[in-house]
Amino acid sequence: MALIWLLVTLVVLVVPGQGEVFTAMTDMSRLLTTEGEMIRAVENFIIAQEEKLEKLKKDLYEMERVHDKASLSPEDFLANPINAYLLVKRLTVDWTDLQNFMTDNSMGQEMLTNLTSMAELLRWPDEEDLNGAAVALMRLQDTYKLDTAHLARGQINGNIHAYRELTASDCFELGRQSYNSGDHYHTTLWMNEALNRYEMETNKTVIYADILEYLAFSTYMQGNVRQALKLTDELLVERPDHQRALGNRAYYLEALNSQQAKKRGDDSDNIDVEAVEKGYTVTENVDVNDAWHRERRSYERLCRGEGKLLPQVAKKLNCYYQNGPTDFLRIGPVKTEVVHIHPNIYIYHDVLSDSEVATIKELATPSFKRATVQNYKTGELETASYRISKSSWLKAEDSETVTRVNNRIGSITGLNMDTAEELQVANYGLGGHYEPHYDYAQREEKDAFKILGTGNRIATFLFYMSDVEAGGATVFPHLNIALWPKKGAAAYWYNLYPNGEGDALTRHAACPVLVGTKWVSNKWIHERGQEFRRPCALNIDALE
Structure with missing residues (x-):
């Protein structure tokens, strides 16, 4: 098409009035000049197309x-x-x-049309x-x-x-x-x-x-x-x-x-560095020392692996094999690492096998959706820039593996799984993260778990289902600790004090994945059903 237009344009420019060429040889000889210009125009067109193709x-x-x-x-x-x-x-x-x-x-256009017709098979x-x-x-x-x-x-x-x-x-x-x-x-x-x-x-x-x-x-x-x-x-x-x-x-x-x-x-280019x-921007008049920014600096520092517990705190930490009354713990005591005291945060090593990880991933992937957060004002679930991942929920009846994993969590924690939420599986992609948040509902979020009828989230059990080459830690900005993903391990902590009040020190975040991919699955355990397993404190002010 481009060649045709080139030739048409050339003819319009050089052809004289009709019937004035063949009547004299002098005019006929000028056609050679015209043909020479036409040849050069086509050559230039070919060269330009060849350069594009090259x-x-x-x-x-x-x-x-x-x-x-x-x-x-x-x-x-x-x-x-x-x-x-x-x-x-x-x-x-x-x-x-x-x-x-x-x-x-036209040939290129036809190829693009064929490609467009495959839209259902391809993902753009x-x-x-x-x-x-x-x-x-x-x-x-x-x-x-x-x-x-x-x-x-x-x-x-x-x-x-x-x-x-x-x-x-x-x-x-x-x-x-x-x-x-x-x-x-x-x-x-x-x-x-x-x-x-x-x-x-x-x-x-x-x-x-x-x-x-x-x-x-x-x-x-x-x-x-x-x-x-x-x-x-x-x-x-x-x-x-x-x-x-x-x-x-x-x-x-x-x-x-x-x-x-x-x-x-005055140097008007001076800026709050x-x-x-x-x-x-300077027009925002940001107070870089307010509580949010202090937390932010702590969060980022811990993500970079720069946090360190005080010696007097670190010396109280220990590791042990956790036994218990259940068959699971009698046959195979769990390797337990205490990473913080008050609030107590544990890491359980080797509590999820590679085959179980593979099964959970396979079950979860088809139903993955963008992870949501709950709007504390409306109670509605919505996507947010501070939580970037995809997740899905697995029921116990979905697989024997899910049932077995749920029972294992109950054996390790000693808590009732009947009122716990389904197993949530999440995969963090490019720069995937979840900024500092609480797992429990705060006082102003009165209707957060009303539809469940099982009370607040008393505890969190978090499985790591992949190693992460760089980044991706779970950090607690107010405790100065970072938990680094290790495939098959799990983290566990209580979100609530025995009196039912939320423990603000459990505020935590998932650091951005720098290199690699991060898979986790977590179980949020609720208050109802735990009355005789973790009794409420008699004193409403009791925190232990």
């Missing part, structure tokens, strides 16, 4: 190489968050570019998935203090590498997604990295002016008006008629003059 071949070769490598061990390949992000980007941004190229001819990520993957990388970057340049080189913690480095386009897309999320802090980080990568690239993967536009505005939103003005001037050198840049420049000049008028001699490092 680029497409190279891109396809790279995709095949990566795909073959990933197919050898998909779980290991996608355990690296950079690899996972690049896969989502290939199937969204890069695929869109490829579609645009293929629609230039959308813009929300791309944004989620980018935000997950930002979360990992913040929590684990990952350097932007190192990430762009495909490095995580120095010794874990992605299959390739990020291009300027990859960095630009991370910045663009941060911008779309209103996160100007990470936008400036990744747009600056995109500039660095752009300068190093021989074959440019992104437009220089596009980087400057995003970077200038986010720099302004970070409070640095002078730098935003400088970047905008650079953009206008590239594109003098850029309307948004012209409007922004006038706005930045006005803002800068206003700042200078308010406080002569700690607030900026956490991604807040």
